Amino acid sequence: MGTTQLETVPEPKYWHLKNVLSEALDQDFAVGEVLPNERELAARFGVARATLRQALEQLELEGRLQRRRGVGTTVAPPRVGVDVGGNRHGWPGDSVDGWQPLDATEGLAPAAVAALLGAATGPAAAGANAPAYAADAPVHIVRRTRATQGQAVAAELLYVPAASVPGLTGIEAPSGPARARAVLRELQRLVLDGQDRSVELGSARADDARELDRLPGAPVLLVTTRYLTEAGTAAVSVATYRADTCRLTFGDSGDVQITHEPRVAS
Incomplete structure (x- = not known):
């Protein structure tokens, strides 16, 4: 220089x-x-x-x-390319989704998430087999992280109503990563009809900032995914990606790829 x-x-x-x-x-x-x-x-x-x-x-x-x-x-190392095109449909927790479960608790979903959980789609929009979900009903909240090259690049909160995992018991894996895996395992018993996603710029909450080694309020990319069955919305994921290390891609691949494209001077 x-x-x-x-x-x-x-x-x-x-x-x-x-x-x-x-x-x-x-x-x-x-x-x-x-x-x-x-x-x-x-x-x-x-x-x-x-x-x-x-x-x-x-x-x-x-x-x-x-x-x-x-x-x-x-x-800094090259940004991580994260595919959010939705071409590979699968439940969270499948063998190739790249996330690590940390914990699962019960609590109330934020208002925006509750609205998505209560929204009916497809046949459920006409009232057939609509999932029973009330905005004030507790949900299972699964916390997961995603890392590459030893660095955490994303944190996720997955909101799963009790109606989506009726086979889950409190005796089996009452807390921690084992409890999170149990929720994911029960969720995968459902038949997935599809997903829809939205992407927006946001600010890191205190918990997410701690997971991602950022300051609260740092810019992040928020990817909200709704998992759909014939009955309606079975789960909602809110994933927070570090805006300084990730770029979102919309290709056919479901894999995470690391690429570096040299910048061209203007």
Whole structure:
């Protein structure tokens, strides 16, 4: 990374610096390499440290950099490509979904989730065999995480009404990962008719932030999946993905693939 003095440009100076630094990351640095300290970088580019910090914060938000306690600012690994196209239909907990169960508890679903659980689809929309679910009824809440290369990239809360897992007993696996697996196993006894998904940008809740090693309020990608049977909605998943490490794909593959496409300077 050579010395570069920034000239007057129509875009904000920190944004121009961000683009210069991004190009340098592609050409001069390897994944995991530690960047020079802020004083040295500011001197090289002839900018105030406040401007440099703005550029570094933007690169961190975009997933190009990671700030690690006791290490410094390092070049981030490539984003994880997560397929959310829905072409591979399967219940959560099947052999290839990539999630690890952590725990299962009983509680009330958030209002938005309760609305999805109570919504009838297909034949159930006409009242036939509609699942019995009331907004104030407790549900099983399965907590799971997803990791790649040893780093947690997503946290999930799966909401399963009792009516969807009538064979579940409190004696078998009363708590912990075993309880979560028992809920998933019973859910898989149903016949899955399909799924629908929505994706939106959100902010990390305190629990999700702790799981993903982020600060509360950090930008995340929220993927909400509704699992459908002939009777209606059997379960709802709300998965929180780190926005700085994941990119969502919509291809035919159901696998998680790690790719790195060099950025093209504009």
